[in-house]
Amino acid sequence: MKLLILSCLLAGCLAQEPRPCSSPPLLTGALTMSTQKESLWVYAKYLYDAMGQRIRLMELGTYENKTFSYDVLLLYREATMYEIHRHNRTCNKMPLKGDFQPMGIPKDASLLGQVVLGSSSEPGEGLLVNTWTGDLPEKAGKFMSTVTEFGCIPVSTLFHTDRFGWMVFSYFDNVIGILDPQDLNPPPYCQHAEMKAGDKEPVDFFSLFNNKH
Template identity: 30%
Template sequence: MVFPQHLAALYSPRRADMLAIVVFALLSLAFGQTPTPCQSPMEWTGQRMVIDSSKSFYERARVYYDATNKRVRHVEEIEQGRERDFYDVLYLFNEKKEYRVNLHTKKCNVTTLTREFRPVGVPADAKFFGVAEIGAPNIPLEHLTTVTFGGNYTTDKVRYLTTVTSPDCVPIADNYYNDVTGYVETRYFEIRPGTVDPAHFQPDSSCM
């Protein structure tokens, strides 16, 4: 299966530039009191979609997230060019271990995690960029308020924009850019905050 062309068009670098312009324009919609960085849910289950159109890369994953214990699990469907793969990946940052199971071959690859845990949500030093409404603002339960923050991660020189709901601070989107990876966009959906069953953070039996 090739990379979905409609997604490639939607998430092109030109569209990314347009998105940045729109976000800056949202400053005019800001509330009288400037929003400050908020705390996103520490545990949740949901899904995410990652797009890197420059590399014809598309990922959709079921996510189990536990920031308290720095552990994350992705059940992934990945497309890159004409290649398509399925993985079950467990990241245990406190143990510095990654368990990656190829769901076709059932082979497990265990490696050492060298990168630090990066929470999903708004960094404490992020700067406010703008506020927007999604949906029909005059119809109850048919719209939500979003807040966008941005900044730089100094460790890997990444510029980012992060959008969350207000006031609950549930993640909606992350947009990253640096000179090595280029522009990468992540969308979150069907997020359900709450305690995640610890069984989801146990390595697959093929890894033992």
């Protein structure tokens, strides 16, 4: 009887037409990222605040077989990025370009399909997800995103741009909320950091992962 009820509920869910959705405005979790040429691989803990348009990434990765660590705070409302060096309590302050892009699925995206990751045979064995595709803002490239049917929690996203090729993000250990909101503010020792533009272009989200060399 329980299996019959579960099957009916699942069939009802699969029968409903998925709709574009917005992810929770506050998220904490982890992600991995790799590039098309496989020269860069990143594991990062992330903090995401859609209301304040802030993202923090604490990365550990490899680039051309060399390891690195990287701690950055992106403040889109201030068009500013901080490179945070906790070992010596210093910061680099740089201009940040581009608009904040909230997690989730934009309204003009196209549905590719709905599937169960894992198994639908027993409760807890599977995860119902929707996969969407569409254009990045200003036709800068393409994306394909998979989110959970319930909650619109990110599972994976593939981006393609002419400049960087394919970039693959996989999300896991996602938790709604942020344990310590102060982690999304510059540390006190960043207070007197000066903007360093130099001869480099302002960074954006994609170039952030491709400037390891």
